[in-house]
Amino acid sequence: MIKRKTMVLIGCGFFLSATLSLTAFFFEDYRLFLFIPSVIILVVSLVATQLAYGYYLYKKNTQAYKDGKVPCPYCAHPVEQHDQICSNCHKDL
Numbered sequence: 712m713i714k715r716k717t718m719v720l721i722g723c724g725f726f727l728s729a730t731l732s733l734t735a736f737f738f739e740d741y742r743l744f745l746f747i748p749s750v751i752i753l754v755v756s757l758v759a760t761q762l763a764y765g766y767y768l769y770k771k772n773t774q775a776y777k778d779g780k781v782p783c784p785y786c787a788h789p790v791e792q793h794d795q796i797c798s799n800c801h802k803d804l
């Protein structure tokens with residue numbers, strides 16, 4: 712699973728971004744200086760989420776292949792060697 716620390720960091724990113732956006736809404740003179748960092752923080756949070764999820768899938772699949780599973784030829788989901796149907800895409804193997 713994705714570590715709790717990563718989720719807390721991503722949550723803080725979203726919270727900070729939302730706070731800056733709200734602040735930017737009320738202070739018209741500094742709108743640009745507040746809005747740009749909030750967008751940057753939001754994008755970084757989204758990218759961090761995707762990277763964390765990708766790393767989680769990579770670790771999970773690597774462990775599955777070590778345990779003797781093979782990748783599905785259609786979707787690359789780890790399946791048992793004697794399986795007839797993929798548990799992820801439901802295609803005949």
Ligand SMILES: [Zn+2]
Nearest residue numbers: 783786797800
């Ligand atoms: Zn599949």
